[in-house]
Amino acid sequence: MGTNAGTGTGAGPHGGGHAGAVPAEFLAGFREMLADVSRSCRTLTRAERESRRALGEQAADAGIGLRDLTAGHLAAARRAWPALPGVAGAHDTAELRKAGAAVLAALEAGIGALAEGHARAQRHAVRRAEAARRAFVDALLYGRSDPGRIAEEAEGFGLRLADRHTVAVGAPPPGAPYDEAHPLLRRVERELAGRFGDHDALIAPKDGRLVCVAPTGQRQVLDAFVKLTSAADGARVAVSRPHSGAVGVVRSYEEALSALDLAERLALEGRVLSASDLLVFPVLMRDRAAMSDLVQSVLGPLEAARGGPGPLLETISAYAAAGYVNAEAARRLDLSVRALSYRLERIAALTGFDPDDPLQRYTLETAAMGARLLGWPPSAQP
Known part of the structure; x- marks a missing residue:
C-alpha cells in the first residue's frame, strides 16, 4: 500500500x-x-x-x-x-x-x-514530561541551578522569570498529601484553563503541597488558585510577597513555606495566610537569645502554677486573640467569665504582669508568641 x-x-x-x-x-x-x-x-x-x-x-x-x-x-x-x-x-x-x-x-x-x-x-x-516538570520545579524552587539555564527552561513552562512573581503554597488536609494524581491538581488546572485560557502560572505538586507561581500581572489567576485550594476542610494556603527573577521565586517560595510553618506553630485560625501580615514574627525571632530570655523572664514563673504553665499560656493567647474582651475569650476557652477572671488574676500574680494593663499585656502577648515559636514549654504545643 x-x-x-x-x-x-x-x-x-x-x-x-x-x-x-x-x-x-x-x-x-x-x-x-x-x-x-x-x-x-x-x-x-x-x-x-x-x-x-x-x-x-x-x-x-x-x-x-x-x-x-x-x-x-x-x-x-x-x-x-x-x-x-x-x-x-x-x-x-x-x-x-x-x-x-x-x-x-x-x-x-x-x-x-x-x-x-x-x-x-x-x-x-x-511520564517523561512529568519527570522533566518535577526536575524543573525542584531546580526552580530550590535555586540549585544556574539562573540563566533556569530562565531558559522556564520559557518552556510558560514562565518569564524576568517578571515579578508571587508564590502561593497550599497545604493539604492532614493525611491527604497532594501529588500528580491528586484530583485537586486536575481540577485546579482544568478550572484555570477554562476561566483564563492560556496563562503564565505554573501549578505543580511539591513535597505533598500544591504550588502556584504566578506573575504579578495575573493576580486573578493566583486568587482563583487560592480560592480553589483553600476550600477543603483542613486545607490552608500561604501567599508570598512578589519578587523578581529566579532568585525571587525561591525567596517567595520560602516566604510561603515560612508562613505555613508559623501558622501551625502559632495555631493561627485563618485558611489563607499572607506572608506580609506575618513579617513581625521573623523580626521577633531574629534575636533568638533575646526572645528566649523574654520568654523565661516573663513566663517562667507560670511553671509554678497548678497543672503547669499550659492552661495559663493558652489563656494569654486566647485573651489577645479575643481583643481583650472577657466574654469572647471565655467562649474561646470554653470557660465561664468568672473562671477566666481567676486565670487572669493568677497570671498577674505569678508573672507580675497585668493582662489588663495595655503595656504589660503587650509584653505578655509577645512572650506568649515567642513561647510558641520556641516550643516552650513542649507540653503546651498544639
Whole structure:
C-alpha cells in the first residue's frame, strides 16, 4: 500500500491534511496480513499483534494521532478488500461470509493493537514530561541551578522569570498529601484553563503541597488558585510577597513555606495566610537569645502554677486573640467569665504582669508568641 491508501477524514499525521497522508511505513505489511487472513480465515498471531502495537508506538512518537492512524488503516482495508484472495476467490456466499468475518476480526484486533501501542507511547511521553516538570520545579524552587539555564527552561513552562512573581503554597488536609494524581491538581488546572485560557502560572505538586507561581500581572489567576485550594476542610494556603527573577521565586517560595510553618506553630485560625501580615514574627525571632530570655523572664514563673504553665499560656493567647474582651475569650476557652477572671488574676500574680494593663499585656502577648515559636514549654504545643 502507498501513501494514497484511501481518503478518510480528520487531521493529518502532524495536525493537518487527511488520513490518506499517513506514511506507508505505518501501514507496512497490513495488506499482506489481511490477504493471508482472508485466504486461511485464521486469527492474528501474537507476533502480528505485537508488530501493530509497535507501529502504534512509532506513530505516536512521530506525532500521528490515533484517529488518523485508524482512518488510514480502515481506508487501506477498504481499498484492499476487492482483491483479497478469500474475497475475490470465494465460490459462494458462505465462503465470502467466512472470509469477510475473518478479515473483520483481524481488522478489529489489528486496530486494537495499534491503539494499545499508541496509548502506551502516550503514557511514556506523559511520564517523561512529568519527570522533566518535577526536575524543573525542584531546580526552580530550590535555586540549585544556574539562573540563566533556569530562565531558559522556564520559557518552556510558560514562565518569564524576568517578571515579578508571587508564590502561593497550599497545604493539604492532614493525611491527604497532594501529588500528580491528586484530583485537586486536575481540577485546579482544568478550572484555570477554562476561566483564563492560556496563562503564565505554573501549578505543580511539591513535597505533598500544591504550588502556584504566578506573575504579578495575573493576580486573578493566583486568587482563583487560592480560592480553589483553600476550600477543603483542613486545607490552608500561604501567599508570598512578589519578587523578581529566579532568585525571587525561591525567596517567595520560602516566604510561603515560612508562613505555613508559623501558622501551625502559632495555631493561627485563618485558611489563607499572607506572608506580609506575618513579617513581625521573623523580626521577633531574629534575636533568638533575646526572645528566649523574654520568654523565661516573663513566663517562667507560670511553671509554678497548678497543672503547669499550659492552661495559663493558652489563656494569654486566647485573651489577645479575643481583643481583650472577657466574654469572647471565655467562649474561646470554653470557660465561664468568672473562671477566666481567676486565670487572669493568677497570671498577674505569678508573672507580675497585668493582662489588663495595655503595656504589660503587650509584653505578655509577645512572650506568649515567642513561647510558641520556641516550643516552650513542649507540653503546651498544639
